[in-house]
Amino acid sequence: MAVACVLTAALTLLPLAHVQDLVATEDAGGPGVAHTQRAASASCDHPEASLRPSAADGPTIDAIKKKGYLVAGIDVSSYRWGYRDPNKIGNSDPEGFDIDLVHEIARQLLGDPDAVQYRAVPTSQRVDAIKRGDVDIVVRTMTINCERAKDVAFSTAYFETGQQLLAPKNSGITGYNDTLKGKRVCSADGSTALSELRRESFGADISTTVPNQLDCLVRLQLGEADAIVTDSALAAGQAAQDPTIEIKGAPFTEEFYGVAMKKGADDLVRRVNRILDDYRKSGWRKSYDTWLRDDLGATSGPPKPRYVT
Incomplete structure (x- = not known):
């Protein structure tokens, strides 16, 4: 075919929905690619249960x-x-x-x-x-x-996977921390990255949002953003596409x-x-x-x- x-x-742009309870009956096991501390809601500990x-x-x-x-x-x-x-x-x-x-x-x-x-x-x-x-x-x-x-x-x-920072190699940004203060950070509309930045921005300007996460790479290359927040798996692919940028710091969420x-x-x-x-x-x-x-x-x-x- x-x-x-x-x-x-x-x-x-989609509005954020309310939290829904999901109760798991089995333990998940086996580490994946990212190993980070989970910031789970008390009412939704395991949204990956199906x-x-x-x-x-x-x-x-x-x-x-x-x-x-x-x-x-x-x-x-x-x-x-x-x-x-x-x-x-x-x-x-x-x-x-x-x-x-x-x-x-x-x-x-x-x-x-x-x-x-x-x-x-x-x-x-x-x-x-x-x-x-x-x-x-x-x-x-x-x-x-x-x-x-x-x-x-x-x-x-x-x-x-998990959320992670991308920035130019020679920038002063070291990760998801106070080095973001005053920096323009790009993320995609409706993304987990944007939700995390709204929760804690470390004083960054998070007004730069795009329909697709790859558009953030273009904004960074044009000098319209100083850093990107996206899934670590996608960040690795973007870093492979542009040798002038690199991943900064460790993943700061655990996601599936x-x-x-x-x-x-x-x-x-x-x-x-x-x-x-x-x-x-x-x-x-x-x-x-x-x-x-x-x-x-x-x-x-x-x-x-x-x-x-």
């Missing part, structure tokens, strides 16, 4: 099978995660760590890894794209958190990426969790070694799943 990519047009896996079909899966393809919201500008390689002439298909997971979900749902219609979704529109029904899933370095869990359903975690789906689509959530169970045993490490190992180094593997029911 031919792959289609459709760019979203609206860039509406429904138990199942191979059963249901109304959401039936609708996907009826149309014959999976509509996936992705990024096309995050190096190593979801992007197009301009050096591959004649092939504009997106590729990366997140894209590999999309292919695996399509393969197990529809029997064809290429039965996918891609839609490029800005960081600020990931939740809205799910709520409007524009996409079946979002696989786009999307951190699972309590605010988002109010509006969308998440799979179990497939990657562990998940596949986002519509509230009430329990059959799809459970099936994706079943697919992730298989993927952790085989395809995950191969994909990590292909796309992320050069930038992030060795890994102990994916985070173990945590379930609510």
